[in-house]
Amino acid sequence: MSDSLSIDDLFDRRLDFPDMGAARRLARLVGIDEAKTRLTKVLGVLVNPAGPREWAEKHHKDASIALDYLERRPPLVILAGDVGTGKTALSETVGDAVARQEKIGVTLYPLSLATRGSGKVGEMTRLLSAAFDATLLAAEKLKRSSGKASGGIIFLVDEADAVTQSRESAQMHHEDRAGVNAFIRGVDRLAEKQLPVAVVLCTNRLSAIDPAVQRRAAEIFDFDRPGDKQRRAVIEDPLTELGFDKTQIDHIVKLTGGEKDAVGYTFSDLTQRLLPTLILDAYPDRPVRFERAVEIIHAMKATPRFRDGKAT
Ligand SMILES: Nc1ncnc2c1ncn2[C@@H]1O[C@H](COP(=O)(O)OP(=O)(O)OP(=O)(O)O)[C@@H](O)[C@H]1O
Numbered sequence: 001m002s003d004s005l006s007i008d009d010l011f012d013r014r015l016d017f018p019d020m021g022a023a024r025r026l027a028r029l030v031g032i033d034e035a036k037t038r039l040t041k042v043l044g045v046l047v048n049p050a051g052p053r054e055w056a057e058k059h060h061k062d063a064s065i066a067l068d069y070l071e072r073r074p075p076l077v078i079l080a081g082d083v084g085t086g087k088t089a090l091s092e093t094v095g096d097a098v099a100r101q102e103k104i105g106v107t108l109y110p111l112s113l114a115t116r117g118s119g120k121v122g123e124m125t126r127l128l129s130a131a132f133d134a135t136l137l138a139a140e141k142l143k144r145s146s147g148k149a150s151g152g153i154i155f156l157v158d159e160a161d162a163v164t165q166s167r168e169s170a171q172m173h174h175e176d177r178a179g180v181n182a183f184i185r186g187v188d189r190l191a192e193k194q195l196p197v198a199v200v201l202c203t204n205r206l207s208a209i210d211p212a213v214q215r216r217a218a219e220i221f222d223f224d225r226p227g228d229k230q231r232r233a234v235i236e237d238p239l240t241e242l243g244f245d246k247t248q249i250d251h252i253v254k255l256t257g258g259e260k261d262a263v264g265y266t267f268s269d270l271t272q273r274l275l276p277t278l279i280l281d282a283y284p285d286r287p288v289r290f291e292r293a294v295e296i297i298h299a300m301k302a303t304p305r306f307r308d309g310k311a312t
């Protein structure tokens with residue numbers, strides 16, 4: 001890689017919100033309404049601090065201390081939890097809800113996987129610093145002197161473990177430690193300058209994220225496998241369309257929750273494996289049938305749970 005890194009080298013395709021495609025993807029994430037709403041608010045006030053000020057002007061004219069605490073929160077949010085639970089899908093599309101709520105343009109900057117570096121000494125640090133520099137520059141252009149930003153940025157670090165794993169880890173190479181430091185420095189610089197940027201980290205292993213990074217998180221969102229209600233929310237409509245009745249859907253909700261000690265299905269097990277498998281099994285010359293669905297579920301195993309680096 002050459003010395004001069006362009007913004008296109010550092011980030012995957014940037015996406016501007018509002019965006020109809022993202023809105024549709026976001027709407028299709030069901031059963032996680034609370035996380036959606038809360039994350040939209042948290043990111044909303046980070047990329048548009050003028051929002052809460054306008055709100056206070058209307059409802060709490062004297063609330064300057066409480067508002068100050070809100071504004072001083074670090075611009076970092078962590079989405080942590082099991083595989084296939086919607087962390088990536090939500091973080092890539094929530095910008096649409098933020099843009100609509102705050103009535104400003106929001107752009108997603110997804111840190112490129114290539115940016116994680118080739119492992120050469122100094123590489124990760126250099127790339128991370130360059131990514132934060134580029135974001136800072138773009139954000140400064142958005143910040144107006146009046147305080148109301150003309151737009152906001154979501155800086156997304158998906159699969160963050162490699163970038164921000166704990167510096168305490170014994171096997172950790174010196175270079176990786178420098179990478180974590182570059183990340184912390186980047187977040188602190190954004191906070192100091194009060195720029196309209198929110199950093200979102202996604203990880204399977206919260207425990208592996210450096211404590212100094214965790215401490216900087218304004219909020220940590222925990223993602224878990226879907227419970228009965230959430231699995232029903234995902235499969236009810238598609239199975240009804242395929243001709244299943246309520247009792248049959250109840251049965252499938254129960255079966256996909258895991259029998260005996262088995263773990264239940266993840267969201268992605270339902271959407272990317274089970275539903276397509278039911279169709280492909282029947283295609284091209286039979287309709288989808290309940291009895292066959294039960295056989296398929298018995299034969300299909302849920303994705304193993306992800307626990308601190310080991311699939312169990
Ligand atoms: N709440 C949900 N409702 C409907 N579908 C969902 C939901 N969560 C996840 N999915 C489906 O599962 C797929 C995988 O989700 P996603 O990639 O966001 O998981 P993840 O939490 O990032 O997993 P990993 O930790 O393995 O990266 C999504 O594309 C979507 O089809």
Ligand SMILES: [Mg+2]
Nearest residue numbers: 087088158202
């Ligand atoms: Mg993911």
